[in-house]
Amino acid sequence: MTEQFSEVGKLRAVLLQNLETVGETVTSYTEDIARLDVLTRIEKVIQKIVHSLSKREAPVLELNTRSCWSNTRFDKSVGLLMSSDTTVTTIRSDCPSSVHKFALFLKVLAMIYKLVQTDSYATKRDMYYNDPQLFGTQRNLDLIVDDISCMLRVPRRSLHVLATSKGFISGDLCYLEADGTRVECSSSSAAVPVSSNVSGITSIVSSAKFVLVVEKDATFQRLLDDEFCTRLHPCVIITGKGVPDVNSRLMVRKLWDTLHIPVFALVDADPHGIEIMCVYKYGSMSMAFEAPSLAIPCILWMGLLPSDIERLEVPQDALIPFTKSDESKLISLRKRPYISCQPAWEREMDIMLTCKQKAEIQCLASIAPHFLTRVYLPNKLLYGGWI
Known part of the structure; x- marks a missing residue:
């Protein structure tokens, strides 16, 4: 089995051991202001x-x-x-x-x-x-x-200012909105818009074993079309449709705080995808003052990994050459304070920088039409012991 799969398996034990401790460490920061x-x-x-x-x-x-x-x-x-x-x-x-x-x-x-x-x-x-x-x-x-x-x-929610959400969510999940409306997210063919008042959500019920954060709406829709949540039931998938809005980040954080289950990131194997994952995991510079209530420190990078590209023998015509902008972005990411504590991430970024190629999640379709949902994700989750 690959080194990455072995790391996921080891991380599982560590994550489950520390999940509750980290949650308690951060909870004291997340209460709304009176x-x-x-x-x-x-x-x-x-x-x-x-x-x-x-x-x-x-x-x-x-x-x-x-x-x-x-x-x-x-x-x-x-x-x-x-x-x-x-x-x-x-x-x-x-x-x-x-x-x-x-x-x-x-x-x-x-x-x-x-x-x-x-x-x-x-x-x-x-x-x-x-x-x-x-x-x-x-x-x-x-x-x-x-x-x-x-x-x-x-926090903005304590200012009573809401924002229209751009994210969507689906899977084994139901909850009550602030106005008492019951929201059911289990439809296999349609997703539910992320609430514009996440802090008002109560009575969350779910048997999900994990949350999968998906970078792109197109990939999210592909998971829905292939009935991913039904095939790997129970789970929850959510997308912020690119760079996530605050509500999408709050929703992922609320699920993590409430359900105490692993959170995985599925992003493109490019600097932009890595940065989006970092926003979910560590927060953003401009919103650093709210990171304690938005960041999900235990999120794991499931894919697409640069090392997967060679291992899976993704066709060259499905890959995208690096631009100078991509190289600058990656070098900039390497200098951020949180990267040094992620040696596995550093190795993946080194591979990307050496090959000077990037890949979108959709490139897996060049191997087989349903490779992402029926082979790639199930194998990673199965070998890691998450399903």
Whole structure:
């Protein structure tokens, strides 16, 4: 059997031994902030502005910079965290280049304060259309909401701001939405959209033995079409359709916290796929302040592995040559703080860098039409002892 399969088998024992311990380590970080506390934090920001005005000084807002790796630190049991000693971005009310942004922050803070105070919720889309001319673009509003979340040290869900989900989920799973709606995910032919209020989900019931996180929607749909969840019952599959949104990450994390079962990643054998897996496992730089409630530290890289390409003798015409951008991305990934604690990943990345080739999961279809669902995944799960 291959070295990778042997590693999966060994990891299984280690993972099961530590799964509950790691879960307990992180749980203390994941509780939502109480409404009164959120209101108090917003009021302190406003009080500081009023105090500046009373002294005839121009008010400023200070935000932790979310676009710099130096502002993050790595904890292997949690993921990427925002460093306590971070650089700060200042938004001044007396500077022509930032006065509009300052006004937008106050506008959004006022909207959030009202939502929390009245115990109501709104999507980011709803907030944007409250005054689209003022915000300019949806992205402007989205960035401000995330900045406010970071500034207040409050998860976005505690700000009562929701986002429309782009992910889908299927398998042996049912639960209740916040409004009491019962959601059944066991249909073999259709997937369920990930909830826009994951924190409101309760009464999760599942006999699943594992969760499979799928990078691409096309691969996810292929698994559905081949009735993967029925063939390898019981399990749950979920996709964030590329770079995952917060709700998809929250959903995977909630399943891991609740069910205490292994989580596997199925991504393309390319730098982009590896980075997406790292976002699920360790969090992202821009959302490092929320990593404790989003990251899944025990996630395992099931495939597609660069070593699988040669082992399975994938036809050359199904592979894609590396570009300079791919090579730069891979070299950049190698320098990230969490890669050094994953020697198996380093070996796979070395193979990719040496061969200068990448492959999409769909390349397995060049071996046989149903190779992914009937041979590749079942064998990896079977040899690892997961089914």
